[in-house]
Amino acid sequence: MAKIDSLFEVMLNKDASDLHLSEGQPPKVRAHGRISNLDHPVLTRQHMEQYLQEICSADRWQHFIEVKDLDFAYGLGDKARFRANYFFQENGMGAVFRVIPSEIKSLDDLNLPKVLRSFCYMNSGLVLVTGPTGSGKSTTLSAMINEINAKTARHIITIEEPIEFVHPNKRSIICQREVGIDTNSFADGLKNGLRQDCDVILVGEMRDYETISLAVTAAASGTLVFGTLHTNSAIKTVDRIIDAFPADQQAQIRTMLSDCLKGVCAQLLLKTKDKKGRVACNEILIGTTALASSIREGNIGNIRNIIQGGKGMGMQLMDDAIQKELNNGKISGEEAYLKATDKTRFSQYALA
The missing domain is CATH 3.30.450.90 (Beta-Lactamase)
Incomplete structure (x- = not known):
């Protein structure tokens, strides 16, 4: 010991x-x-x-x-x-x-938005789970990979630093590779993964231009790619990807991203009102023709309107998710104000 x-x-x-x-x-x-x-x-x-x-x-x-x-x-x-x-x-x-956690929880166990399950059954494209450090991105992604592993017969490759949740083979073949041990970098693991007859690739962290570029290219070429970014909203996520590229390449990446971005799940963990746990709040963006047009044209500010207009499809803004938990009595007004994007919406709960 x-x-x-x-x-x-x-x-x-x-x-x-x-x-x-x-x-x-x-x-x-x-x-x-x-x-x-x-x-x-x-x-x-x-x-x-x-x-x-x-x-x-x-x-x-x-x-x-x-x-x-x-x-x-x-x-x-x-x-x-x-x-x-x-x-x-x-x-x-x-x-x-x-x-x-030793047990890999399901999407239902985590009480995550049901629309996340639909991302697991896509054949190709880019799905991003975003949020600050400690917001539960890895837990959410493990639940999505577990859904694919248990319900479909595919070849899944994960590139992680380090490997956190260990997935046994179920209906799928799953190969987990650790950066620094099994591959030199996220970019190398991604590049080589595309030569290994994979259907799904999880990139533990998209932190540099090369990794982001390879992930977008893989998603545009017919692979289902899951990745994470340290951004706390869908708008900032799209901006972050485009800004990772030199100015002379941004028009091209907007075109590629408009074709392959299938979904963004931004996640925050909020303290519960009883101080005994935390609850996840998610902003959900789903790939639509309107989103593709907005990205292609550089009209990123329109994403907020797309989310508001897409509630029937399962889209939601972070502040709406926070409001829902506040209305349900799960979180305090103070916590809602601290984590909200639009502070004026929750200003009545601000500390004096």
Whole structure:
């Protein structure tokens, strides 16, 4: 048993989502959105090296010492898996561990908008799940991949850093590749995936021009591509993709994106009113001829009108999703105001 496992046990007992270790501070956990200290002495360099090096292979540890950052996954027997991020900070070493649920939840379990299921049965195109760090993008995508895996016979490739949810083969063949171990980069994994007779590719993070370009090209060429971006609305998502390209290529990428973008699910996690959990709110954009025209013409501001006019198809604005949870009594007015895009809509709940 590794020394750090005792901290993981405490974390799990507190139903925490994250464990924070930072040299010069006591260990802290985040439970239901709130951070608190554990009953533990301040962490020294010796503590940090004991905790971090023991669960890390020698080559990964050397990589961390040289590069100053490291991502990988760690399993606590059958109890849980954790996504680990090591880093250096002002006072020395630091690390954050995020719990990866051992059970892959379904779209119904997560109470996600039913329209997300339709994205899973598309033959080609680009589907993006977006949101800030910690908004549950990986959990939502794992539910969508699980839907495809369980209900259809396809070849699915995931490119992740690190691999979080481990999917067994069901009706589909699923191949999970970890950046840094099985492939050098998201771009390399995507490029090679297109030569491997795949039907579906999940790109864990579309963070650079090359990866975004390859993902759009793959989606336009007949593959169903799922990806993530750190944007919190459909409009910002489309803008982010186009802005990743040089000015002289933006007209071309608007044309390609207009043809292949099938859906955007922007997600936020809001604290529940009872402070005992969090609830997901989603903005949903679905590919339509009106959306294609707006992207092609550079009229990105029209996307808001498209979503408002597409409610019958399952589209919804983030603020409408937040309003729904507020009306249902799930979240407080203060939380609605803090997370809303249009603050004036919830201004009556703002703190004085």
